[in-house]
Amino acid sequence: MKRTGQAGKAGARKSPINTILIVISVILLIIGLILLLIEPIKRYNRRKISTEALKTIERKIQSTDPVEEPQATFIVPATGNEVTGEDFDFIGETEETEEEAGGSGGNVTLTSIGILKIGSINIRYSVWDDANQVSLRYGLGHYADSVMPGETGNATILGHNYRDGSMFHKLGQVKVGDKVVFTDLNGKEWIFYAKESKIISADDLLDYALGNITDSRQLTLVTCTYEYGPKGWRRIVICELSDECIPEEPAEVTEITVSTEETPAEPTPEVTEETVEDVPAVQEETEADVPIEAQEEDSGEE
Numbered sequence: 001m002k003r004t005g006q007a008g009k010a011g012a013r014k015s016p017i018n019t020i021l022i023v024i025s026v027i028l029l030i031i032g033l034i035l036l037l038i039e040p041i042k043r044y045n046r047r048k049i050s051t052e053a054l055k056t057i058e059r060k061i062q063s064t065d066p067v068e069e070p071q072a073t074f075i076v077p078a079t080g081n082e083v084t085g086e087d088f089d090f091i092g093e094t095e096e097t098e099e100e101a102g103g104s105g106g107n108v109t110l111t112s113i114g115i116l117k118i119g120s121i122n123i124r125y126s127v128w129d130d131a132n133q134v135s136l137r138y139g140l141g142h143y144a145d146s147v148m149p150g151e152t153g154n155a156t157i158l159g160h161n162y163r164d165g166s167m168f169h170k171l172g173q174v175k176v177g178d179k180v181v182f183t184d185l186n187g188k189e190w191i192f193y194a195k196e197s198k199i200i201s202a203d204d205l206l207d208y209a210l211g212n213i214t215d216s217r218q219l220t221l222v223t224c225t226y227e228y229g230p231k232g233w234r235r236i237v238i239c240e241l242s243d244e245c246i247p248e249e250p251a252e253v254t255e256i257t258v259s260t261e262e263t264p265a266e267p268t269p270e271v272t273e274e275t276v277e278d279v280p281a282v283q284e285e286t287e288a289d290v291p292i293e294a295q296e297e298d299s300g301e302e
Contacts, residue, residue: 042081043164049076050125050138050166057112057126061187072112072185074126076138079106083160085224085231086133108134113142114149114184116157121170127182131158140167146211146220149182150190150241154218156209161224161235168223172197172235180219180239192219192239199225202232217241 053074060072110128117124131141140159147153159168174180180192200208207213208220218240225235 039084042083043162045081046083046137047164047166049081053110053112053126053138054115054124057115060112061115061183061185072126074110074112074138075107076110076134077106078108078134081137082133083137083162086136086160110135110138112139112185114182116140117181117183118174118178119181120175120178121173123167123170125159125167127157136160143209143222146209148184149192149219150184150188150217150245152215152217153211154209154213154220155211156220156222158222161226168221168235171221171223171237172225172227174221174237180221180237182219189245191242191245193242194237194239196238198236199227200234200236202234205234205236208236208238217246 053076056074057072112126113129114127115124116127126139128135128139128141129144131143135141136158137160140157142148143156143158146156149155149157159171161167161169161171163169174194174197176194176196178194180194182190182192184190205222209222218238221237221239223235224231225233227233
């Protein structure tokens with residue numbers, strides 16, 4: 001009987017401990033599930049926002065009034081959908097200030113310059129006017145120190161390499177000769193063709209990204225790549241504008257200068273008595289000067 005009582009008391013003491021351990025295990029399990037779901041939730045939010053932004057920009061392009069200067073904007077959250085590794089996935093200054101981000105929990109207004117489409121890898125995204133941390137979460141970004149697509153020089157567009165296959169994840173699959181189309185806010189399509197694809201060090205990126213590196217009309221697409229290591233490498237695809245999209249150079253106009261000044265008339269010589277004497281007299285032809293035979297013919301007598 002004593003042993004049975006002692007065993008009962010020991011079981012009673014262990015019961016609260018077991019309960020506590022079970023509760024802690026459940027809490028840790030919930031925390032683990034939440035941590036596992038954070039990135040998929042962020043990914044879902046980013047994809048949803050980028051899709052809505054693309055539709056908004058497309059509607060804006062289709063309804064653009066040619067008389068007015070077109071502008072397409074979209075409001076996105078400044079925080080909450082961060083991308084792992086975005087701190088080093090940029091060119092130049094990368095940090096957003098609190099003022100630029102609209103403060104903690106604020107919104108940011110992104111401005112689009114057009115839409116980029118690559119049919120061979122099935123992507124179509126808005127291209128924002130800057131390539132910063134916030135803009136690249138929801139589309140592609142235009143490098144500010146490059147020219148606009150279609151202009152003379154090099155235009156650079158950057159995008160994340162999302163492992164879910166979105167954005168520029170498939171950029172390495174673009175082959176030489178593939179078509180790349182940029183549609184500006186006026187609805188004009190600038191058609192480029194890929195001419196080179198390669199991997200470079202991130203330290204050399206500026207040599208390929210600046211707008212003044214070429215006199216041709218070039219487009220350079222940039223994303224991160226992990227083929228040579230976890231970070232520090234970039235995949236770039238260099239494209240050249242199609243000849244059919246190159247604007248014709250205006251014909252040179254030769255400027256002809258027409259003088260409005262009258263040519264001065266030559267002065268009329270002053271007539272004097274001496275000059276009159278120098279001019280030979282003009283003799284008038286009279287009947288007296290005509291031969292007699294001719295006068296008889298003209299007299300009308302038969």
